[in-house]
Amino acid sequence: MEHEDDRRGLLLAEQERIAARVTKLERDIAALTSARRSSVDDDEHDPDGEPLSARWSLLAGLLESARDDARQAAEAVRRLDAGAYGVCVACGQPIPAGQLDVRPFRERCVACTP
Numbered sequence: 114m115e116h117e118d119d120r121r122g123l124l125l126a127e128q129e130r131i132a133a134r135v136t137k138l139e140r141d142i143a144a145l146t147s148a149r150r151s152s153v154d155d156d157e158h159d160p161d162g163e164p165l166s167a168r169w170s171l172l173a174g175l176l177e178s179a180r181d182d183a184r185q186a187a188e189a190v191r192r193l194d195a196g197a198y199g200v201c202v203a204c205g206q207p208i209p210a211g212q213l214d215v216r217p218f219r220e221r222c223v224a225c226t227p
């Protein structure tokens with residue numbers, strides 16, 4: 114099961130990377146939120162030129178997608194534990210390794226991906 118161990122290591126490393134991204138974005142948003150609070154009247158006139166509200170929307174979007182990645186990563190690890198990793202949830206066929214290399218958290222084969 115050496116290959117599966119490799120896969121687990123890869124998934125866990127990726128999961129860790131995603132968790133770090135979520136943490137960083139949460140921190141950035143918290144910092145920005147307090148910056149907005151301290152300059153309520155100046156929301157759209159940030160001295161750096163970029164409106165804080167636009168930056169906040171950007172970060173919130175990134176955080177949402179990072180959390181989604183984290184959810185998929187956790188799900189992939191769970192499937193690996195259950196012995197169901199790499200099997201398409203839609204058609205039940207094994208997902209080609211090449212597709213998993215590109216997207217390790219993929220739960221459907223390319224043919225079943227909407």
Ligand SMILES: [Zn+2]
Nearest residue numbers: 201204222225
């Ligand atoms: Zn499929």
